[in-house]
Amino acid sequence: MTEIWVYLSAQPLLWLTLTLAAYLLALALHRRAGGHPAVNPVLISVSLLVALLLLTDTPYPRYFDGAQFVHFLLGPTTVALAIPLHGQLKRLLGMAGPLTIALVIGSLTAALSAYAIAALMGASAPTLASLAPKSVTTPIAMGIAERLGGLASLTAVFVILTGIVGAIFASGLLARAGVRDEASVGFALGLASHGIGTARAFQLSEQTGAFAALAMGLNGLFTALTLPWILPMLAGLLN
Amino acid sequence: MIQAIALLLAFQLGGEALRAALHLPVPGPVIGMTLLLFWLVSRGGPDDALRNTSGSLLQHLSLMFVPAGTGVMLHAGRLVDEAWPIFIALIASTVLGLLATGLTLHLLTRHRAGRPQ
Numbered sequence: 150m151t152e153i154w155v156y157l158s159a160q161p162l163l164w165l166t167l168t169l170a171a172y173l174l175a176l177a178l179h180r181r182a183g184g185h186p187a188v189n190p191v192l193i194s195v196s197l198l199v200a201l202l203l204l205t206d207t208p209y210p211r212y213f214d215g216a217q218f219v220h221f222l223l224g225p226t227t228v229a230l231a232i233p234l235h236g237q238l239k240r241l242l243g244m245a246g247p248l249t250i251a252l253v254i255g256s257l258t259a260a261l262s263a264y265a266i267a268a269l270m271g272a273s274a275p276t277l278a279s280l281a282p283k284s285v286t287t288p289i290a291m292g293i294a295e296r297l298g299g300l301a302s303l304t305a306v307f308v309i310l311t312g313i314v315g316a317i318f319a320s321g322l323l324a325r326a327g328v329r330d331e332a333s334v335g336f337a338l339g340l341a342s343h344g345i346g347t348a349r350a351f352q353l354s355e356q357t358g359a360f361a362a363l364a365m366g367l368n369g370l371f372t373a374l375t376l377p378w379i380l381p382m383l384a385g386l387l388n
Numbered sequence: 389m390i391q392a393i394a395l396l397l398a399f400q401l402g403g404e405a406l407r408a409a410l411h412l413p414v415p416g417p418v419i420g421m422t423l424l425l426f427w428l429v430s431r432g433g434p435d436d437a438l439r440n441t442s443g444s445l446l447q448h449l450s451l452m453f454v455p456a457g458t459g460v461m462l463h464a465g466r467l468v469d470e471a472w473p474i475f476i477a478l479i480a481s482t483v484l485g486l487l488a489t490g491l492t493l494h495l496l497t498r499h500r501a502g503r504p505q
Binding site: 168169171172176190191194195198199202203209212213216217219220222223224225226227228229230231232233234235238244246247248250251252254255256258259260262263264266267270271272273276280283284286287288289292302303305306307309310311312314315318319322323326327328330332333334336337338340341342344345347348351358362364366369370373374 | 393396397399400403413414415416417418420421422424425428429433434438439441442443445446447448449450451452453454455456457458459460461462463466467470472473474476477478479480481482483484485486487488489490491492493494496497
């Protein structure tokens with residue numbers, strides 16, 4: 150039994166299969182809960198896998214040898230977001246002005262409030278630089294964090310946690326604030342919570358998902374272009 | 389299905405190439421998404437194979453974040469040491485970002501709601 154485990158645990162196949170199994174279990178729980186946002190598939194899958202890796206004393210790099218095949222699909226799936234975007238293109242173009250204003254206000258609010266709150270609570274410099282770009286999709290966020298003096302892999306964790314927080318709270322929070330239209334909910338989800346927020350938006354409707362995908366792309370671009378210049382100014386003010 | 393996957397990968401590759409050549413600050417797949425959008429506009433829309441394959445992938449977008457998310461275990465020490473500033477900042481800033489974006493767009497577009505498209 151132990152021998153079989155030693156053999157299998159060194160194979161990419163085992164952790165690839167377990168990643169899919171954990172996700173399918175999380176998805177079943179999500180559906181059983183009637184799609185309730187607190188039963189978030191990413192959060193449950195990650196919790197299951199971390200528990201399993203710790204129990205079996207498996208290092209993360211060995212896990213990733215198998216899981217990288219799933220990770221790779223993130224690229225083509227991001228490209229595929231063009232299809233729902235195309236479906237909503239007329240509506241998106243008709244709202245170009247309001248979308249631009251919401252982008253600037255939302256993007257600066259998300260990044261600067263994260264930095265300011267953590268700075269006032271005494272977080273360390275590398276943690277602060279890794280937190281600031283957390284609303285942006287992982288590869289952009291990692292690049293920005295490195296330019297600001299943060300840690301790329303820590304940023305990836307903050308990005309994922311932000312995505313989960315947004316996916317859990319967005320619809321309830323926005324409804325309470327009187328915001329229920331698909332465009333506003335979708336755009337807020339994609340802007341504040343990137344791909345995980347976009348995944349949540351697609352659970353709500355395809356229109357909501359299209360607006361989330363647009364916000365994710367636009368916020369990535371906007372943050373990459375502005376944050377490296379704006380953040381040092383805020384850091385100067387807080388010190 | 390294979391054709392559709394090859395198309396998505398080709399656009400991702402084009403995005404990566406453009407990013408490397410022009411030193412753009414945006415990742416290759418996001419550029420690839422933009423290129424594919426232009427291509428769809430020029431063609432008048434996706435064919436059924438592309439629409440179905442993309443739909444299946446997007447339906448499981450959550451799954452693609454699981455391997456990177458599991459990397460949380462590498463940073464357990466820092467997350468515990470700085471737990472309060474990190475979690476308060478993450479939750480508060482995400483809530484503020486959602487409200488700022490959603491309310492701004494909602495207020496700016498509210499007057500259109502009753503108007504036919």
